[in-house]
Amino acid sequence: LINRRLCELGRGGIGVVYKTSLQEGRPVAVKKLTDSGLIKSQEEFEREMRKLGKLMHKNIIKIKGYYWTQSLQLLSYEFVSGKLIQTSPWGRVRLLDLA
Known part of the structure; x- marks a missing residue:
């Protein structure tokens, strides 16, 4: 389902x-938890994935799927191209901890 080629963002x-x-060529972003x-x-x-799935805001990237084992956890997001938040015109941005 996912192409084997990965590019670290x-x-x-x-x-x-x-x-x-x-496989159909649509780009996605995948976060591998440390x-x-x-x-x-x-x-x-x-439970946490259900909470994240309910978040709706124009500045929040939607989770499309996830994978869980005790030793490997992945989150799949729609891919959004553009500038990194660190290079935004607002300068340094403080991120909200949703935990």
Whole structure:
């Protein structure tokens, strides 16, 4: 379903984001959670994904899917091309911790 070619877009406190494409060629962003970002319980992980799936705002990228095992967790987002938030005209942006 996902093309094997990955292009790293960035790294953050809880994961690494890659650009790849689905088999039909549509680009997607995939975040691989780091060990420190892993949620050990599948039930808790799915609960958090349901919460994220309900968020609706023009500045929030929609989650399209996820994958969970205790040792590997992935989040799939629609891919949005453009400037990084760090290079926005507003300068340094403080991110809201939704946890």
